[in-house]
Amino acid sequence: MRAHSPNVRGSSFRSVFSGIILGVICIHLSFGQELQDGQKRWSSDNKLTLDDFKIKVSDANNEVAYSQFMITHAIGGLDFMKKNMNQKVGNIFLGNASYMDTTKVEDIQNQIDFQQMQFDLAEIQARKFRKRVLKDIGQLTKGFDIVNKINNEIMAELTETRMALITETDSGRNEEKLAEWKEKITSQLKELDEFRFENKEKIKLKE
Numbered sequence: 088m089r090a091h092s093p094n095v096r097g098s099s100f101r102s103v104f105s106g107i108i109l110g111v112i113c114i115h116l117s118f119g120q121e122l123q124d125g126q127k128r129w130s131s132d133n134k135l136t137l138d139d140f141k142i143k144v145s146d147a148n149n150e151v152a153y154s155q156f157m158i159t160h161a162i163g164g165l166d167f168m169k170k171n172m173n174q175k176v177g178n179i180f181l182g183n184a185s186y187m188d189t190t191k192v193e194d195i196q197n198q199i200d201f202q203q204m205q206f207d208l209a210e211i212q213a214r215k216f217r218k219r220v221l222k223d224i225g226q227l228t229k230g231f232d233i234v235n236k237i238n239n240e241i242m243a244e245l246t247e248t249r250m251a252l253i254t255e256t257d258s259g260r261n262e263e264k265l266a267e268w269k270e271k272i273t274s275q276l277k278e279l280d281e282f283r284f285e286n287k288e289k290i291k292l293k294e
Contacts, residue, residue, distance in 0.1 A: 124158075125183035128284065129210045131276075135180060135203045139194060142186035151191040154202040155184040155211045158230035162220065162234055167227040170289040173219045173282055178213035181208055201259035205242070205249055207272045213236040222292055 122128060125141050141154070159177040185202075191193040192198045218235045256264045272288065281290055 107138060109157065111126070111179060122179065125181065127182060129178040129179040129180070129206060129209065129213070130285075131283075135199055135206060137199060139180060139182045140185045140187040141182040144186045150188075151279065152187045152202060152207055153196050155181040156206060157181055158209060158213050158216065158220055158245075160216065160220075160226070160238070162231070163257040164227060167224050170221075170291075171284050172217045172224070173284050173290075176213050176217045176220070177284060178206075178210045182219065197259065201265075202257075204252065204259075204268065204272060207276065208249055208252065209245060211275045212241050212248075213284075214276075214282035215244075216241045216269070216278065218292075221290060239277040 127139055157179045159179065160175060162175050189195055216237060220234065221231050252268055256268060259265060
């Protein structure tokens with residue numbers, strides 16, 4: 088098992104950075120991609136809602152919101168023959184490890200939307216993961232070093248990107264920067280649409 092990580096709002100650069108390091112897990116699953124209680128797979132038509140945040144918070148020292156995601160992969164040695172790796176990599180929201188303190192949030196929907204943007208960033212990285220594994224699929228015959236390399240690079244990029252989102256938008260409070268990021272995220276998701284989890288068609292790489 089491997090675990091890496093990027094949280095959400097923080098009262099300082101240091102607390103935000105610490106949260107990011109704990110907010111996303113990448114793990115290898117040998118038992119499949121079934122969802123467990125409180126988990127939600129990324130979907131373009133099934134966004135996060137308040138009910139998805141399962142932890143109830145009353146501690147005055149807690150941040151207003153915290154989201155944890157899990158990027159999973161279940162890639163085996165026989166997968167080198169496949170023409171589509173989309174179902175082998177998942178992007179999952181962990182509701183039982185996430186919270187939204189509604190007593191501290193001025194605009195609950197805006198905060199939920201900000202958490203969704205971070206979930207979207209994880210989806211972009213999951214799609215890049217699927218694309219890169221497919222591109223280098225022949226190397227699976229030599230072992231899993233290539234998967235580990237891709238995994239490490241994908242998670243490092245996600246940590247960096249998520250940190251940039253939080254700092255540049257002032258944790259979602261800068262509406263101008265927020266609009267820029269939303270446009271950027273939408274564009275990248277569209278560009279990588281072929282690598283969404285739901286697409287099971289044969290993929291012919293263009294590059």
